Amino acid sequence: MRISVIGLGKLGICTAASFAAKGFEVTGVDINRDVVNAVNRGVAPVVEPGLQEMISQAAKRLRATDSYAEAVLNTDITFLIVPTPSKEDGSFSDAYLSDVLRELSMGFANKDEYHIFVITSTVSPGTTESRLIPLIENISGKKLNRDFGVAYNPEFIALGDVIRGFLNPDMVLIGESDRYVGERLEEIYRKVCENKPYIARMSIISAEITKIGINSFVTMKISFANTLANICENIPGASIDDITRAMGADRRISPYYLKGGLSYGGPCFPRDNRAFMAFAREYGIDTPLAEATDRVNLKRIDSLIDLVLRHMAEGSKAVSVLGLAYKPNTPVIDESPAIKLIEGLLKRGIDVMVYDPLAMDNARSCLGDAVHYASSVRECMANSPTCVITTQDDEFRRINSSYIVHNPAVVIDCWRIIRWKDLGEQVKYIALGSSYQEEVISSIP
Ligand SMILES: NC(=O)c1ccc[n+]([C@@H]2O[C@H](COP(=O)([O-])OP(=O)(O)OC[C@H]3O[C@@H](n4cnc5c(N)ncnc54)[C@H](O)[C@@H]3O)[C@@H](O)[C@H]2O)c1
The missing domain is CATH 1.10.1040.10 (N-(1-d-carboxylethyl)-l-norvaline Dehydrogenase; domain 2)
Incomplete structure (x- = not known):
């Protein structure tokens, strides 16, 4: 079965490269020329562990284009993995999906063979059947479950672990327009997955709600x-x-x-x-x-801002923040608690220096000149006597007394990744999830 993948972003390129590495002929489509060129040069267009290896393994089986017609005419099944941004009311916009399906359906109108469309982007429940399928039928003039099939097949991967998660899922979720579509998708996943996942097949609406x-x-x-x-x-x-x-x-x-x-x-x-x-x-x-x-999630950030302000080293108006991404091993800063912490500190007149192993460029585009950017953990920690560690990066786990240049110093460890005893006597160590009273802190094993 020949596969096309529309949208070669953080999820799409990993999906396309994994299918190709496992032996499928894959055509990727993206509107971003740089992405298309990178893929055709065999270069990963996003940072993700294992992706470059997958692209190299895929070799000539993976190619990219900006032609939707090519994708629909030269392949049997098309995965749509374009953005579905949140709207004001919290539901997902299907504007990108609709644009892509419009283009694909125009190409599909000229195809005699059956085709499968797979929606992988996260959608609000009801979207596929009430909006996307009618759009394909109207534009292509073809009929569901006779000329084409549709599936809703979202992924449950975590950034920083996309390739491993894609190849070893706990469960593959398939919402199918009919049995034939589900069987074809199941065949693909049985070939691609390195474990034997539970394959949950159901109606499209059930799969949308499950996701x-x-x-x-x-x-x-x-x-x-x-x-x-x-x-x-x-x-x-x-x-x-x-x-x-x-x-x-x-x-x-x-x-x-x-x-x-x-x-x-x-x-x-x-x-x-x-x-x-x-x-x-x-x-x-x-x-x-x-x-x-x-509510609890939003409040947690406010509590952290209060905690930092309460425990900042006396006489100092500066804080160093280690970790900017929303979690380790990714440059992604969307809704990152660290960024929200920094914005809260800046609002209160605190001078902030930041460091992250992967997310510095993204942070620059969001925080601009409002903060100072360090080029290492040591430089960041030297900037101020108060340091907040917001992610469980391996680089931060190695922090010990040799990194401490201030006396007194305060280290606020949001994930308890450092042994307080390794930091030295002059450090007031505060671990989230434990009482902040120093006599209790010093009893942490
Ligand atoms: N990233 C994740 O962790 C993750 C996990 C599960 C589900 N998802 C869902 O997957 C979808 C994609 O997310 P992502 O993180 O990969 O997004 P992304 O922004 O990283 O990538 C989207 C890609 O689609 C391309 N694109 C946009 N419009 C296009 C068009 N008209 N034609 C062709 N390409 C187009 C963009 O250039 C970009 O390369 C979203 O619905 C998201 O909710 C993402």
Whole structure:
């Protein structure tokens, strides 16, 4: 089966390269010429661990173009992985998907063979059947489940882990317009996946609800862990990691995404949870759990800003922030808690220096001249006696007393990745998820 992938961004290029590396002939389409040229030169257009290797492995099986007609005429199945930005009310815009489908359908009108369209972009439930399928039928003049099939097949990958996650998913979600479409997609995933995932096949609307239902549930778990962390921060002797480790050992709960720390961010979690609320609202259904999840998440940032201001080294108006991306191993700063922290500090007149191993360019385009940019962890920490570590980057785990140049110094460790004893006597070490009282802090093992 020949595959085309429309949209070679953070998710699309990883999908296209993985299909090609596993033996499929893949045509990628993107409106960005630089992306098309990079792919055709065999160069990864985005930063993602393992992507360059996948593109090299794919060799001549992966090529890119800006022609939609070529994609639909020369392949059997097309995956659409273009942006679906959030609208004011929290639902997803299908404007990019509609533009692409319009173009594809014009090409498809001239094709005699059957074709499958797969929506991989995250959509608000109901979008595929109420808007996208009618659009294909109207423009191409062809009929669903006779001339073409449609599937909703979102991915559950995490940035920084896209390739591994794509090849080893817990579950592959397929919403199918009929059995034939589901079988073809299942065949592809059986060939591509390196594990034997559960393949969940269902109606398109069920799959659309499942996708945002999963992310809304996961964010609820994170906000629950952060509520526990908040409790621990106020009760001497309580330690978040001991509590979540024990809770996570219970199979009804599981340890994943149950770690107290910073609020969740990134291009998916916050907006998927809000889209879940918006979708339910459309049907007059209340979503108090999702609403509380969002509230807890926003409040967590405000608490961090207060905490930093409260514990800043005396006499100093400067803070160093290590970590800018919304999590380690990615340059992505969408809804990053670190960026929100920095904006909050700047508003209060604090001088901020920042460092991140991957996200400096993205941070520059968002923060401009408002902050100072360090070229290393050491330079960043030397800037001010107060340092906040916001991500679990390996580079930050190595921080020890040799990095400390101020006396006294304050280190606020949002994920408890440093052993406070390694920092030296002059450091006031504050771990989120533990009481901040120094006598308790100094009893952390
Ligand atoms: N990134 C993630 O972690 C992730 C995870 C799950 C789901 N998703 C969903 O996948 C979709 C894509 O997300 P992303 O992060 O890859 O986005 P992205 O912004 O990184 O990439 C989108 C790509 O689509 C291209 N594009 C835009 N309009 C186009 C058009 N008309 N024709 C061809 N190409 C076009 C852009 O040039 C870009 O390369 C979104 O719906 C997102 O919600 C993303």
